[in-house]
Amino acid sequence: xxxxLTPLKNIPLIxxxxxxxxxxxxxxxxxxxxxxxxxxxxxxSKIVSKAEGRTVELAAVTPSERALELARQAEKDPRVxxxxxSESAEVLRVRxxxxxxEHRLGFVCANAGIxxxxxxxxxxxxxxxxxxxSGEGSVLLLPLDPDASARVLREKIESATGxxxxxxxxxxxxxAWRVGTVGVCIGLSGIPGIVDERGWKDLFxxxxxxxxxxxxxxxxxxxxxxxxxxxxxxxxxxxxxxPYPLREGSLKELLRPKEQDLxx
Amino acid sequence: xxxxLTPLKNIPLIxxxxxxxxxxxxxxxxxxxxxxxxxxxxxxSKIVSKAEGRTVELAAVTPSERALELARQAEKDPRVxxxxxSESAEVLRVRxxxxxxEHRLGFVCANAGIxxxxxxxxxxxxxxxxxxxSGEGSVLLLPLDPDASARVLREKIESATGxxxxxxxxxxxxxAWRVGTVGVCIGLSGIPGIVDERGWKDLFxxxxxxxxxxxxxxxxxxxxxxxxxxxxxxxxxxxxxxPYPLREGSLKELLRPKEQDLxx
Numbered sequence: 013x014x015x016x017l018t019p020l021k022n023i024p025l026i027x028x029x030x031x032x033x034x035x036x037x038x039x040x041x042x043x044x045x046x047x048x049x050x051x052x053x054x055x056x057s058k059i060v061s062k063a064e065g066r067t068v069e070l071a072a073v074t075p076s077e078r079a080l081e082l083a084r085q086a087e088k089d090p091r092v093x094x095x096x097x098s099e100s101a102e103v104l105r106v107r108x109x110x111x112x113x114e115h116r117l118g119f120v121c122a123n124a125g126i127x128x129x130x131x132x133x134x135x136x137x138x139x140x141x142x143x144x145x146s147g148e149g150s151v152l153l154l155p156l157d158p159d160a161s162a163r164v165l166r167e168k169i170e171s172a173t174g175x176x177x178x179x180x181x182x183x184x185x186x187x188a189w190r191v192g193t194v195g196v197c198i199g200l201s202g203i204p205g206i207v208d209e210r211g212w213k214d215l216f217x218x219x220x221x222x223x224x225x226x227x228x229x230x231x232x233x234x235x236x237x238x239x240x241x242x243x244x245x246x247x248x249x250x251x252x253x254x255p256y257p258l259r260e261g262s263l264k265e266l267l268r269p270k271e272q273d274l275x276x
Numbered sequence: 277x278x279x280x281l282t283p284l285k286n287i288p289l290i291x292x293x294x295x296x297x298x299x300x301x302x303x304x305x306x307x308x309x310x311x312x313x314x315x316x317x318x319x320x321s322k323i324v325s326k327a328e329g330r331t332v333e334l335a336a337v338t339p340s341e342r343a344l345e346l347a348r349q350a351e352k353d354p355r356v357x358x359x360x361x362s363e364s365a366e367v368l369r370v371r372x373x374x375x376x377x378e379h380r381l382g383f384v385c386a387n388a389g390i391x392x393x394x395x396x397x398x399x400x401x402x403x404x405x406x407x408x409x410s411g412e413g414s415v416l417l418l419p420l421d422p423d424a425s426a427r428v429l430r431e432k433i434e435s436a437t438g439x440x441x442x443x444x445x446x447x448x449x450x451x452a453w454r455v456g457t458v459g460v461c462i463g464l465s466g467i468p469g470i471v472d473e474r475g476w477k478d479l480f481x482x483x484x485x486x487x488x489x490x491x492x493x494x495x496x497x498x499x500x501x502x503x504x505x506x507x508x509x510x511x512x513x514x515x516x517x518x519p520y521p522l523r524e525g526s527l528k529e530l531l532r533p534k535e536q537d538l539x540x
Binding site: 013015184191192193196224225230233234254255265266 | 277278279280281282283383384448451452453454455456457458459460469470471487488489490491493494495496497498500501502504517518519529530531532
């Protein structure tokens with residue numbers, strides 16, 4: 013089966029309180045796409061964070077002693093480091109420019125997923141809850157509960173369309189030993205996180221030994237490729253042709269238990 | 277732009293000495309696809325290894341002392357471990373079932389990318405150079421020089437079709453802190469490994485700070501999702517709509533210099 017990834021057109025700048033489900037339904041329409049059972053909408057976590065009001069004005073942040081010390085080591089803004097600490101369960105590595113943490117959501121990532129880019133630096137006086145900030149004055153935290161955000165979006169869109177779909181939130185992560193960021197799933201609903209093929213047969217009828225496929229992360233990477241990272245204005249991608257059966261999944265499936273983590 | 281990933285139909289079992297370019301051209305035809313400039317063919321490294329005769333009969337392997345010791349720790353076949361050592365620059369971690377190495381090709385991976393699955397366990401008497409092996413008697417090593425393999429395939433297909441394309445070899449890798457394998461690029465020609473967006477502007481005209489996109493790995497993950505891991509018999513995927521300009525790339529772009537590796 014062919015897998016098709018299409019960026020949705022005409023998604024406006026998202027503001028706190030926006031109804032993302034309505035915006036996505038409108039954008040599907042403007043992209044001339046009609047949802048079918050099994051379709052998946054892949055959404056950058058940034059616009060979910062914005063809709064949920066996860067922007068933080070840095071002027072309101074007072075860094076702790078620990079944040080000041082880590083900020084010196086990493087050569088980062090101590091207020092941003094303070095937010096990284098509050099968003100993290102544990103600090104794993106500190107290098108200049110990069111603090112690797114275990115995020116409170118359970119995954120390992122750089123800088124707690126806190127984002128400067130595409131946060132409106134010059135907001136209009138009303139609408140933007142982080143209004144009045146300077147160009148470098150605000151940052152965006154990840155959604156509080158990305159699985160729940162995905163579920164709400166899925167349920168609203170399913171009830172509007174009558175179609176069974178999946179919804180996934182993605183972010184871009186670096187890798188320990190490879191160059192470049194790739195899209196990864198940070199929350200999902202209506203699709204599997206992993207597909208456990210242990211017990212399946214290979215081409216020669218022999219049992220596959222160790223294959224658990226990170227299917228949601230593969231789709232996240234595919235959609236991120238289509239989204240691009242800079243000014244492309246395509247924060248949502250429609251995917252058709254996901255090759256595995258849909259079921260309810262969760263981010264947890266994708267996270268190695270600490271004791272099996274090969275990094276720590 | 278829409279990204280479309282289509283598995284090629286009717287690719288036969290590949291044997292040592294097979295002309296992969298001819299086989300891919302035939303399969304494109306049988307899939308009713310006509311190549312266009314900018315298309316990319318994503319090929320599982322397995323069939324390249326088979327065509328290049330990278331199958332090793334385990335009966336011919338004598339494990340060293342070091343292989344015997346590591347095999348005890350990892351609970352693996354010492355002959356396979358011997359091959360892992362000969363395919364690796366360095367052993368990084370040993371756990372039951374998994375030996376993490378720096379492969380001689382420069383990337384970090386489990387078990388040196390040595391594969392049991394989809395290696396014909398019951399070959400016909402002629403044709404298969406690993407002929408006569410028992411069901412568990414042979415393994416498949418990665419291609420000697422995957423960038424070169426990709427380049428040769430690209431050049432042959434370009435000269436047969438007159439189209440400028442990219443070719444990528446992929447394998448499935450585990451991740452240090454996430455569950456499930458994802459497709460990664462292990463060799464490429466005619467496409468970029470990474471896309472360096474530093475200096476690009478974000479939506480608000482502000483310079484993006486750290487964005488280097490692992491574009492080849494994102495495409496590898498997308499194609500792997502379509503290939504599946506088990507009996508799907510779809511070792512080649514045609515990709516149309518790769519969103520970055522094509523240029524000559526190399527695996528090296530995707531590999532962190534050791535001193536920047538966050539794993540070691």
